Amino acid sequence: MDLNLILNTMGPLITNGIIDPGWNNYIALLLGMAFGFVLESAGFSSSRKLAGVFYGYDFVVLKVFFTAAVVSVIGIYLMGHLGWLDISKLYIQPAYVQSTIVGGVIMGIGFLMGGFCPGTSFTGVAIGKIDAMVFSVGMFIGVLIFGELYPLFENLYNAGNLGYITITEYFGIQPGIFILGLTVVALVAFYVTAIIQQKVKKVDY
């Protein structure tokens, strides 16, 4: 392929200066709309539907989440392979192992108490779910508590930073093989959960 063509059109478009950063907020609004529309359409505005994944009566969370992860990761690596996207410029969040584990555990408990995660609670708020509104207020308080008590958490928050590392770098696996494995795991999970859902007592909501 012609080098100039690649350099001129390769994503990420804003990072590479192909789209002016002045469009950033408009693009954010549009992508957010698509995000919110899909989440709500899939039923993520209902806490009882979301909680189903933990009790086996509705696996919509697993189906949507896992499908989205597989589609996006295949898309990203395929576009990278074709030279349409510079993967080295994508933001990979730094892996602060201890802090992420503690945060994940706290969020897991929050999920079972509240039935939402932040993004899904916003879709609930948008269609009038009062429980989602209360959940959102709770989130503000939770972030505020973290901010106010930060000196207590600071050491844990900054401990064990492995840097901007991918799981395939960490384990020394080829990304292609890992993505294939992830896809297989997703398909098996879809199959197994379909069987589980048939056996679990229906919950009316």
Next chain:
Amino acid sequence: MSTQDRSKQYMNPYLAGVLLGLVLLLTFYITGRGLGASGAVKSSVVAAVDAVSHSHATGSKYYSQFISDDNHPLNSWLVFEVLGVFAGAFLSGALAGRLKLKVEHSPKISSRTRLIFAGLGGLFFGLGSQFARGCTSGAALSGMAVLSLGGFLAMIFIFGTGYVVAYFFRKLWI
């Protein structure tokens, strides 16, 4: 078809997953970053604290990281993205006949119990998302899309913990 029936009709989950994956892919292709949600809450909290007491906000080692003289904390990509999430979800709910002010809860618990636990759940999620530097969207889903180690850790520990504690919260849901 009655409104009741129509309001229960959700998109096929696999189709929704493919569409969500494509939105996420497009987000990475355009911006180099993924989607998020809790980041907007953080920005709002920083902005609120800064408005109440600028010296307190700039004196805090946490808030001060997100405050600069030439940019308001609310002028961030994630804040606009979340405003879009509200608009998009409202549109979807309106088209499907799901706009209704209500508390959704299991018939086995009262609205009051539901709201107390919703508030507590939100509090936990707010706190946990700061430790993990993101939530289910920003850390787990977007992280997995770029194969980030942190993303997989967040996903495994959010959902893993969920299954571990599900038994204790079963009365809220089943």
